[in-house]
Amino acid sequence: MIAKDSLPVSIKAVAARAGVSIATVSRVINGVANKASAETIARVRKAAAELDYRPISAGRALRNRQTHMVAVLASNLANPTMTAIATSAEAALRRAGFVMVLCDTHDTADLQDEYLREMRARQAHAIVLLGAVDSAQLRAVASSDMRIVFVNRRHPLGWQSSFIGIDNAAAAVELADTCMENGYRRVAIVHASKASSATQERVDAMCARFRERGRSVSANMILTADSTDHLRIGLESGLRLSGRRAPDAVVAMSDLIAFGVHRALAEAGVATFPRIFGFDDNPLNDWIAPWLSSVRIPYSDFGPAIVDAVRDELSAGRARTRILPHTLVLREGRRDPAGTDRR
Amino acid sequence: MIAKDSLPVSIKAVAARAGVSIATVSRVINGVANKASAETIARVRKAAAELDYRPISAGRALRNRQTHMVAVLASNLANPTMTAIATSAEAALRRAGFVMVLCDTHDTADLQDEYLREMRARQAHAIVLLGAVDSAQLRAVASSDMRIVFVNRRHPLGWQSSFIGIDNAAAAVELADTCMENGYRRVAIVHASKASSATQERVDAMCARFRERGRSVSANMILTADSTDHLRIGLESGLRLSGRRAPDAVVAMSDLIAFGVHRALAEAGVATFPRIFGFDDNPLNDWIAPWLSSVRIPYSDFGPAIVDAVRDELSAGRARTRILPHTLVLREGRRDPAGTDRR
DNA sequence: CCCTCCAGGGAAAACGTTTTCCCTCATTTT
DNA sequence: AAAATGAGGGAAAACGTTTTCCCTGGAGGG
Numbered sequence: 054m055i056a057k058d059s060l061p062v063s064i065k066a067v068a069a070r071a072g073v074s075i076a077t078v079s080r081v082i083n084g085v086a087n088k089a090s091a092e093t094i095a096r097v098r099k100a101a102a103e104l105d106y107r108p109i110s111a112g113r114a115l116r117n118r119q120t121h122m123v124a125v126l127a128s129n130l131a132n133p134t135m136t137a138i139a140t141s142a143e144a145a146l147r148r149a150g151f152v153m154v155l156c157d158t159h160d161t162a163d164l165q166d167e168y169l170r171e172m173r174a175r176q177a178h179a180i181v182l183l184g185a186v187d188s189a190q191l192r193a194v195a196s197s198d199m200r201i202v203f204v205n206r207r208h209p210l211g212w213q214s215s216f217i218g219i220d221n222a223a224a225a226v227e228l229a230d231t232c233m234e235n236g237y238r239r240v241a242i243v244h245a246s247k248a249s250s251a252t253q254e255r256v257d258a259m260c261a262r263f264r265e266r267g268r269s270v271s272a273n274m275i276l277t278a279d280s281t282d283h284l285r286i287g288l289e290s291g292l293r294l295s296g297r298r299a300p301d302a303v304v305a306m307s308d309l310i311a312f313g314v315h316r317a318l319a320e321a322g323v324a325t326f327p328r329i330f331g332f333d334d335n336p337l338n339d340w341i342a343p344w345l346s347s348v349r350i351p352y353s354d355f356g357p358a359i360v361d362a363v364r365d366e367l368s369a370g371r372a373r374t375r376i377l378p379h380t381l382v383l384r385e386g387r388r389d390p391a392g393t394d395r396r
Numbered sequence: 397m398i399a400k401d402s403l404p405v406s407i408k409a410v411a412a413r414a415g416v417s418i419a420t421v422s423r424v425i426n427g428v429a430n431k432a433s434a435e436t437i438a439r440v441r442k443a444a445a446e447l448d449y450r451p452i453s454a455g456r457a458l459r460n461r462q463t464h465m466v467a468v469l470a471s472n473l474a475n476p477t478m479t480a481i482a483t484s485a486e487a488a489l490r491r492a493g494f495v496m497v498l499c500d501t502h503d504t505a506d507l508q509d510e511y512l513r514e515m516r517a518r519q520a521h522a523i524v525l526l527g528a529v530d531s532a533q534l535r536a537v538a539s540s541d542m543r544i545v546f547v548n549r550r551h552p553l554g555w556q557s558s559f560i561g562i563d564n565a566a567a568a569v570e571l572a573d574t575c576m577e578n579g580y581r582r583v584a585i586v587h588a589s590k591a592s593s594a595t596q597e598r599v600d601a602m603c604a605r606f607r608e609r610g611r612s613v614s615a616n617m618i619l620t621a622d623s624t625d626h627l628r629i630g631l632e633s634g635l636r637l638s639g640r641r642a643p644d645a646v647v648a649m650s651d652l653i654a655f656g657v658h659r660a661l662a663e664a665g666v667a668t669f670p671r672i673f674g675f676d677d678n679p680l681n682d683w684i685a686p687w688l689s690s691v692r693i694p695y696s697d698f699g700p701a702i703v704d705a706v707r708d709e710l711s712a713g714r715a716r717t718r719i720l721p722h723t724l725v726l727r728e729g730r731r732d733p734a735g736t737d738r739r
Numbered sequence: 740c741c742c743t744c745c746a747g748g749g750a751a752a753a754c755g756t757t758t759t760c761c762c763t764c765a766t767t768t769t
Numbered sequence: 770a771a772a773a774t775g776a777g778g779g780a781a782a783a784c785g786t787t788t789t790c791c792c793t794g795g796a797g798g799g
Contacts, residue, residue: 061461061516063755074779079757090777105536107517111463112755114454115784118404122497130483131679133476140473143500152514154465155498157486171495173404174450193448284683312683319686336474340627340655341684343662406785417749422787433747455785458754 062104071100082108114176123151123363124172126165128184128206130157132283132309134333135183137352138204142181145356151178151363160281162188169194179363184249185209202362204355207250213372215365217358219379221251224348225258227381228304228330231346233266237301237328242275243290243314244306245283252306255332259304274300287313295321302328308335311345334382342384349380405447407455414443425451457519466494466706467515471503471527471549475626475652477676478526480695481547485524488699494521494706503624505531512537522706527592528552545705547698550593556715558708560701562722564594567691568601570724571647571673574689576609580644580671585618586633586657587649588626595649598675602647617643630656638664645671651678654688677725685727692723 064082068075073093080088081097089097100106114120123146127135143153154177158165165182169190172180179200185191187209194201195212202215232240240263247253260270276290287305291314294300305311311331318326326344334349335342354377365373407425411418416436423431424440432440443449457463466489470478486496497520501508508525512533515523522543528534530552537544538555545558575583583606590596603613619633630648634657637643648654654674661669669687677692678685697720708716 061519061755065755075756076758076780077778080778083757085758087776088778093777105513107513108757109458109755110518111454111457112784113757115452115458115754115786116756116758118784120454130479130486133479133680136473136476136479136483139498140479140500143473143498147499152497152499152518154495155482155486156490156495157483170448170450175453175495176404312680316683337476337655337680337684340659341680404785408785418786419750419788420748423748426787428788430745431747436747451787452785455754456787458756458784459786459788461754 061109062106064106064108067097067100067104067106070104071097073097118176119178120176121151122154122175122177123179123181123359124154124156124168124175124177125181125183126156126158126168126172126185128158128160128186129281129283130155132307132333133335133337134308134350134352137336138183138350138355141353141356142359143356145360149360149364151360158184158186160184160186162186166190173197173199181359181363182206186248200363202359204359205249205251209248209250215362215372215374217355217362217375217377218251219348219350220376221254222258224332224379224381225255226262228348229259229262229266231330231381231383232302232304233263233268235302235328239298239300239302240274241290241294241300241303241327242306243287243303243310244275244277245286245310246277246281255306283307283309284313286310287315288317290314291317292321294318295323299323299325300327302330304330306332308333308338308342308345308347311347312342315342315344334380338382338384344384346381346383349382351377351379354378404452405449407449407451410440410443410447410449413447414440416440461519462521463519464494465497465518465520466522466524466702467497467499467511467518467520468524468526469499469501469508469511469515469528471501471529472624472626473498473500475650475676476678476680477651477693477695480679481526481693481698484696484699485702486699488703492703492707494703501527501529503527503529505529509533516540516542524702524706525549529591543706545702547702548592548594552591552593558705558715558717560698560705560718560720561594562691562693563719564597565601567675567722567724568598569605571691572602572605572609574673574724574726575645575647576606576611578645578671582641582643582645583617584633584637584643584646584670585649586630586646586653587618587620588629588653589620589624598649626650626652627656629653630658631660633657634660635664637661638666642666642668643670645673647673649675651676651681651685651688651690654690655685658685658687677723681725681727687727689724689726692725694720694722697721 064075064078068078077089078097081094110120125139125142127139130136139155146153156168165186166188181202181204183204184206185203204217207216208214244252244256263270278286278289280286287310295318303314305314308331311329315329329345331345331347334347338345338347358375407418407421411421420432421440424437453463468482468485470482472478482498489496499511508529509531524545524547526547527549528546547560550559551557585599587595587599606613619636621629621632623629630653638661646657648657651674654672658672672688674688674690677690681688681690701718
């Protein structure tokens with residue numbers, strides 16, 4: 054086997070080896086019909102294969118003014134659910150011929166802006182905002198031709214835009230109903246910032262449902278904490294909760310929050326453990342959180358949906374909303390450290 | 397506020413607006429000294445700011461034959477530890493002026509090859525192999541000038557190369573010693589494919605240590621399963637384990653494997669629960685796996701180390717090995733579903 | 740007063756593609 | 770037999786940068 058040239062092989066090299074012009078090579082590579090004889094095609098293919106040629110993407114990008122690159126801007130990669138969605142996106146994008154660049158905005162406008170600008174400069178094919186936050190560039194970008202897809206959280210300003218997510222209100226209603234059917238009378242709600250449309254929708258829908266069924270929702274049963282770290286929010290809220298008369302159930306607006314609550318209650322050594330509900334259904338729950346019931350987001354459906362959205366935005370559709378089906382996963386596993394399950 | 401041009405603003409526009417040539421704009425943007433008067437610099441800066449100009453990266457890439465893009469090829473993004481490292485890498489790379497493209501090779505040679513070729517075509521600044529597998533392109537790429545950094549797993553063929561990871565042998569010895577100090581006489585070892593240098597080193601070092609201290613290591617206490625899914629490996633091994641006389645301790649070569657083992661034992665309803673050890677120390681362990689002791693990999697140190705490696709490879713160093721410090725995190729939390737902790 | 744040198748800045752080449760023209764034959768149609 | 774058509778393929782422009790030359794004017798030194 055011959056050692057490869059250390060300098061990258063360009064279309065010129067292939068053309069020379071095949072004895073044709075670079076135009077012909079380009080056309081063969083791109084499968085342009087009726088522009089080369091079968092014999093020429095074969096010769097070019099052979100030369101390309103022998104040299105292990107692959108077009109440098111910078112040249113293509115310059116000419117075509119677009120790369121086959123999709124940027125995923127996630128608000129928090131420490132959240133396993135985000136990475137699960139990103140993982141699904143990666144696979145689907147690869148199958149569709151894209152590569153994924155993954156960015157963590159840490160839920161800040163500054164970082165999101167920085168990345169939006171960077172991705173514009175890199176001519177990303179599309180940008181997926183996995184948990185968008187309001188920011189200057191986000192507004193500016195609306196007037197450009199940039200393809201943007203919102204996932205989980207809608208546009209912070211409510212502007213019309215492509216969206217992928219679950220029906221948060223419906224899921225919240227299901228949770229409320231489940232609580233009432235199980236006879237839980239004292240239900241605590243723990244949530245992160247309501248700047249997130251998802252959180253807002255969930256909390257609002259739950260409260261509305263309770264009231265609709267004639268239950269009052271006391272304000273001090275709705276807890277939150279000033280942080281972007283869901284674990285911490287859960288922990289702090291859980292500690293505050295453990296100081297009072299115990300609730301029958303706790304509904305956390307994300308699994309991470311639920312983890313925090315659970316830990317707080319466990320460490321506080323509460324006597325009776327409440328039923329705990331979450332959102333997302335972390336892929337690991339079956340394995341390590343058998344005490345957690347959760348609204349499962351269909352991670353693996355997100356990838357394909359994102360690819361669809363990216364393609365749609367390209368053609369015409371613009372601003373389609375895709376609601377993916379969620380499932381309420383009820384788990385009955387041990388719920389407290391002492392093993393004194395109440396059922 | 398004026399609506400932005402929908403067509404991207406190029407260096408030409410800035411030059412026109414500032415009344416200078418594009419050469420000057422380029423030099424000002426790139427901070428080339430002694431090539432522009434203070435006044436000119438100010439004018440160019442102003443024009444660039446007003447147009448919100450940022451150089452299209454394709455142009456740069458073409459000219460400079462390199463992008464500021466680092467590809468991270470992970471063997472399994474479903475593993476939270478991998479994503480934790482990737483997350484750390486993302487942050488560090490961003491601070492260093494790079495963007496990260498994240499790829500999942502699913503531990504297959506085909507996908508790794510496909511991505512290696514793709515990233516060569518995209519002129520990635522460097523490639524980080526987070527769990528490399530042997531593949532044709534991996535061998536081919538050695539003779540090119542591509543910068544490659546191996547993380548966690550060394551080069552599958554043992555070739556000299558940049559490496560970042562922990563001292564697996566030392567950690568394994570610590571684990572073995574801990575087991576012996578605690579008086580665990582029947583210790584089971586569960587591992588994934590030994591094609592991974594990390595796994596190999598861990599298992600070998602543990603066995604060696606046991607023998608060194610005069611303990612025999614019976615083959616039927618070393619379990620594995622034919623899968624790349626660590627959870628499944630753990631589950632299957634755990635089920636086999638639960639059919640026999642219970643071990644005092646189980647050492648899993650990754651936390652995911654440990655999760656699988658734990659679930660198997662819990663579902664099998666074993667009477668006495670063994671102490672369980674893992675590797676990686678999943679960031680969520682403190683919250684949801686208080687029964688798991690684990691060798692903590694310093695995730696957040698990986699990002700900076702990767703950036704260093706990427707820079708080193710550039711200049712001269714080539715093939716430096718960076719061993720990051722691990723910690724054995726011992727947890728004493730409830731270990732079994734029935735709460736009958738043995739201590 | 741002449742020469743040298745330097746700061747400041749422009750023209751143009753080069754990077755690797757894709758695609759639009761254009762040209763040349765050979766074949767078919769009138 | 771002349772004309773139209775079409776297949777096959779090449780030359781060159783264009784995409785947006787960076788950087789190498791080159792030019793000009795003025796300051797400093799002899």
